[in-house]
Amino acid sequence: MSLENEPEPVGRYSSVAEAFEKNPWMFKFVSALCDLYGAPSTASECSSPRERMLYAWSTASCISAIERYRVLWIGGFEQYDVKLLAISFAEAYAELTGEQVIPSLREEFFQTKKAATA
Numbered sequence: 074m075s076l077e078n079e080p081e082p083v084g085r086y087s088s089v090a091e092a093f094e095k096n097p098w099m100f101k102f103v104s105a106l107c108d109l110y111g112a113p114s115t116a117s118e119c120s121s122p123r124e125r126m127l128y129a130w131s132t133a134s135c136i137s138a139i140e141r142y143r144v145l146w147i148g149g150f151e152q153y154d155v156k157l158l159a160i161s162f163a164e165a166y167a168e169l170t171g172e173q174v175i176p177s178l179r180e181e182f183f184q185t186k187k188a189a190t191a
Contacts, residue, residue, distance in 0.1 A: 080140060084150060089140040093132070098151045105159035106135045110175040127178060134175045138166055 080088030083099070092099040104114035112131035119125040139146065145165050149158055163174050 102155040103135045105155045138174045
C-alpha cells in the first residue's frame, strides 16, 4: 500500500527521478521533451545561469508530468523511440490537462534579488 504522493517504481528504479538519473532511455525521453519545447536538454548545453535555471525548471517539469501521467508512456519504457514518444506524450498531456508539459517560466524568476528589490 503506497501513499498517494509517494512515487511509484519505474522498472528497477524507485521513481521517475531516479530513472532519469540512472537510465539512459529515461534521460533521453526527458531530453526529447526539453528539445520539443526548445529548452536546454542537457546540463552541458547551459552556458549561463539563466540557461541552467531553465534546464532545471524544464527537467523538473518533465519529470513531474511523466510521474503524474505514467499511463501515457510506461508501456514503452526502454522500448519506444523517445523522440516519437515525446511528441505523443506532449500532445496527450496537453489534451488531458489543457497545459504544456513545460509551462512558461516567468521573467521574474531570472531577476537577481538585488534587481528585483531595486
